[in-house]
Amino acid sequence: MSKPWKSGRGFLIKPLEKTELIAQIRAMKRLRDANAVRLSEIGELKSLAAQQTQKIERELAERKVVEKALRESEIDIVPLLMPTPIWCS
Numbered sequence: 001m002s003k004p005w006k007s008g009r010g011f012l013i014k015p016l017e018k019t020e021l022i023a024q025i026r027a028m029k030r031l032r033d034a035n036a037v038r039l040s041e042i043g044e045l046k047s048l049a050a051q052q053t054q055k056i057e058r059e060l061a062e063r064k065v066v067e068k069a070l071r072e073s074e075i076d077i078v079p080l081l082m083p084t085p086i087w088c089s
Helices: 018-081
Strands: none
Touching: none
């Protein structure tokens, strides 16, 4: 259900002229239509932003898992790369 027109943009002076009334109605309709398009675009942008946010959050979670695995593998590899002290040979 559409909202009633609430605006101070248009006004008519009595006696009403038919052409002026028609012009005002058309102008109000154009504004209403433009606002509907704008609201639709805002909704689409919000949806896209939510999708991108979810994608980024999944990628971040995956990176954290990989980084943890890398750190754990470094713990195992670093001692192997350290030079053996001469007195242990």
